[in-house]
Amino acid sequence: MRVLVFGINSSPDLTGIGKYTGEMNAFLAKRGHEVTMVTAHPYYPEWKLGSGYPRYFWKTEEVDGVRVYRCPLYIPSDPTAMKKVLHEISFLLSSVPVWLRLVFSRKYDYVLSINPPFHLTAFPLLYKWLRRAKLISHVQDLQVDVVKDMDLIKNGLFLNTMFSVERFLLRQSDWVSTISRGMERKIREKGIKKEKQFMFPNWVDCSFISPVSKLDSLRYRFELEQADQVVLYSGNLGEKQGLEMIVELANQMRERVGLKFLIVGSGGAKARLEQMVAEYALDNVLFFPLQPYEDLPRLLGTADVHLVLQKKEASDLVMPSKLTGILSSGGLALITASPATTLHEVVTEYNMGVVVEPGSLDALQAGLEKCLEMGGESSEIRNNARSYALRYLDKEAALGRFENRLLTLREKK
Template sequence: MKVLIYGINYAPELTGIGKYSGEMATYFAAQGDEVEVITAPPYYPHWKVKEGYANAFRQETVDGVRVLRCPLYVPEEVTGMRRILHEMSFVLSSLRYWIPRYFRSYDAIICVSPPFHLGFPALVHHWLRGTPVINHIQDLQVDAARDLGIIRQNGLLRLLERSERWLLNRVTAVSTISDGMRRKILQKGIPANKIIMFPNWVDGNLVYPVSRTDSAREEWGFGDNDRLVLYAGNLGEKQGLENILLLADRMRDVPRLTFLIIGEGGAKARLVAEAERMELSNVIFKPLQPLERLAASLAAADVHLVLQKKAAADLVMPSKLTNILAVGGHALITAEAGTTLHDLVQTHHLGTLVAPEDVSALENGLRKILAGECEANYRGARTFAAEQLDKRNILFGFRQILTQNTKQHNTWNSPLS
């Protein structure tokens, strides 16, 4: 099978969409597929091009995948308008690779959203050569921009919503990572038989249970009597991370309790400055840890924070939760009743749930966990990860759909979960 993947994020980015796109492409190549990727130089989540890469056109072969990198505008401070410019700059520069590919044949093209408009160049290939185009949605970007107030211009929002709906109705299939996001896509008028469930996964070779002794606790200077509350992931605007600081402020009375924030992102500088202003000696920031240390890093925590704003419910799915489950960690999760995340956690006993954007509820939940009152809440975490989030099983299933529905076939049979 000859596959073209088009996405702004790709390996060696350690978190977010780039990680999953990289692992997907590598898996396809390992199965003997011919895989090309049109992408940007790695810049996320630091919002700075990674050392060793130039913000320029570059071709390389990584793990059997031909990677075509395009320059793009990377803003130092991310705003709604700058993000649009950032994404459009990538689309424009990627035309250098797209134009010759309109004269080449592929069995399938996978566009990874966000940004949602990456489907437009791929749709031209579909019109010219009949190539199936699968739009894989990791985040419902336009909905999030509206509901989180990232874009406030109503005219622009209407244009983006109409463009997204037009595009999704014309690609061959739409895949996404959660039931809640699937429901949102259905509400956009996309037929159910075009939607594929393709959830994010856990690589069991990298993320697995690690004993407290072998974790990163000693390396980071924490002893057995220390209590460590960890947030690890993107430091963006969708999570409501300022509540970690408010929570730390309220829990100064708890001895040997530390809030450790690991990650990078557009909100980091603001969070660091606010923690200093509040004189929070119980809050520590660390950069992203190497991938090979991920299991040991996660295993160091007594409690993991998985935070989202109310407005982000069912628009994004916190991928960090999959890794927490894989190490058997106890997650304190903010989610509203009725959302996919809430129902999933409650049904499978994956962690302790509290209301989003409610610091009092967050504090109450954390104090109960530290008192040992919530052990039963996460008893299903490790089992769920092993049975439902296995990397090989998920990628095998998705590839099977692709191989059965390439352009040599006349119909698209997308199984529903």
């Protein structure tokens, strides 16, 4: 089976869509399939060009048995909404020479477009038309809905145009996959029939990420006491999560002895968060960069409570990727999600976390105090989290199901 994948992020990104795309490609290549990736130079989540990659030129390399064509792009140091649009367009334009080469050199069974950005599907669609490949749009994030609901772009005509283009590209796809039931419902509302959709959830390597004791965690690296109560937010520091609430919460609870808030990661909101901490003169909030992937289990084991925060407007449009690792580690997650969302439904149904109303500092504080006071009572939630990950999110099982789906769809051609 020959698979051509197009997406703006891939390995060696440590978080988010790029991590999942790279692992998917490596799995398929290891299973003997021919996989080609067209992507950008690494930059995420630091929003800085990865070491060893040219700023203005292209690069071809082999990663885990996958042939990877890397394209230059504009990387804003402060990624505002409009700068992100330019960032995405620059990648689309710089990928043109690669697409011209691929169209005339190789026939693939599938061309797989990783969304967002949603408009990247334009080139895979052209490839489908010219080479009669099957097009799959894999939706990790309903980008246009998020932009609209969070009021990041106010121009109504521009938003309507983006929605129209998105609907056209999804309807022209042979199949549309996504990562949650809520997103499936949203995609059906865009006119995509249920029979054209299939579930391809994000996964976790349960054999690698498993429960780690505090003694074996990274507390020593962060100069934390074993007796400290540690609240961890780890991952991309972006705009959709409403991360300023972490600082507000730390300020509200600054008098609580031994309570530490760890913010581990990088992203567009980091400078603003650091400024807030300085203005409040807080000593209970600590910032650290993303840790090496091999240390992820020990990082997760550092926390008494994990924060999974999203703004109310985005709570059913994205499924937080960080949650998979928290569940696999048997962590106690405090999650903001509205009652009608997939996230709320799943966490509540399996009793694998504490869910509170998004956008409410009072609700978040009450939820955190509940988590901190649970003690041994949290063991049931932790066990449920680990069990859910093993049953539904295991990496080999999820990717194996996806491979079988591709093989089955190919036979139906």
